[in-house]
Amino acid sequence: MAIENKPEEDFSTVIGLDDSLELSSHYDYDSAQPWIFKIIVIGDSNVGKTCLTCRFCGGTFLENPEATIGVDFRERSLELDGVNIKLQIWDTAGQERFRRSMVEHYYRSVHAVIFVYDVTSLASFESIPEWIDECSRHSVGWMVPRIMVGNKCDLKERREVSTSAAQCFADSYNYPLFETSAKDPAEKEHVDSIFLTLAYRLKSHKPMRLKQLSEGSSMQLWNQREQEPTMCQC
Ligand SMILES: Nc1nc2c(ncn2[C@@H]2O[C@H](COP(=O)(O)OP(=O)(O)OP(=O)(O)O)[C@@H](O)[C@H]2O)c(=O)[nH]1
Numbered sequence: 467m468a469i470e471n472k473p474e475e476d477f478s479t480v481i482g483l484d485d486s487l488e489l490s491s492h493y494d495y496d497s498a499q500p501w502i503f504k505i506i507v508i509g510d511s512n513v514g515k516t517c518l519t520c521r522f523c524g525g526t527f528l529e530n531p532e533a534t535i536g537v538d539f540r541e542r543s544l545e546l547d548g549v550n551i552k553l554q555i556w557d558t559a560g561q562e563r564f565r566r567s568m569v570e571h572y573y574r575s576v577h578a579v580i581f582v583y584d585v586t587s588l589a590s591f592e593s594i595p596e597w598i599d600e601c602s603r604h605s606v607g608w609m610v611p612r613i614m615v616g617n618k619c620d621l622k623e624r625r626e627v628s629t630s631a632a633q634c635f636a637d638s639y640n641y642p643l644f645e646t647s648a649k650d651p652a653e654k655e656h657v658d659s660i661f662l663t664l665a666y667r668l669k670s671h672k673p674m675r676l677k678q679l680s681e682g683s684s685m686q687l688w689n690q691r692e693q694e695p696t697m698c699q700c
Pocket of ligand 1: 509510511512513514515516517518528529530531532533534535558559560561617618619620621646647648649650
């Protein structure tokens with residue numbers, strides 16, 4: 467569902483608009499209410515963000531998706547350890563001209579960020595620092611988990627980004643790295659597991675995350691780490 471022109475008030479029932487953790491704190495752990503997590507998927511145009519999110523939310527691969535304009539909004543409900551979880555996936559536009567007016571909405575109250583690059587495009591991998599900077603500029607909290615996904619691994623002969631280079635980069639930021647293919651049906655469960663890993667992390671960190679809100683010193687430490695990634699030795 468495209469939500470380019472949807473007023474932000476419409477989301478206020480499911481996403482706290484002022485703080486990433488506001489939403490989480492609305493729910494008791496034993497409540498029947500789902501825990502709703504907003505996950506944004508960002509990266510260059512054409513890396514496969516739409517296909518990855520469709521694979522996870524719909525189970526299918528889109529052969530010829532249109533370029534995303536603004537944002538496409540998908541969701542999937544899960545039950546993890548008896549807790550109802552709803553993952554709200556924001557598939558953002560990679561093209562600057564299609565994202566300009568929406569950027570503020572992407573980052574507001576986000577619970578997790580997925581950086582996607584295309585393993586057959588070195589340029590898309592080299593853009594990841596810019597996407598990380600954009601997150602920082604929009605004040606995405608230090609406790610918001612980030613992961614990196616290298617997509618299109620089915621195109622083995624066209625690979626331009628090695629696993630070791632990507633792993634080295636991801637390690638320098640302390641981000642988990644996943645390589646997969648939205649297209650390859652054999653990777654369907656792997657795509658699921660990427661999102662499930664995030665869901666588990668969000669669920670299990672919730673009590674700690676709420677506690678850490680008041681811990682200013684650790685927030686400062688994390689910011690430092692994000693701004694100054696350790697040097698890769700590769
Ligand atoms: N071979 C292969 N092609 C893929 C894969 N994922 C996506 N594609 C193709 O890559 C093209 C771009 O996919 P999209 O999902 O629209 O890319 P996007 O990152 O959402 O692009 P924007 O909406 O412009 O930001 C399409 O032609 C897809 O069919 C994959 O895993 N393998």
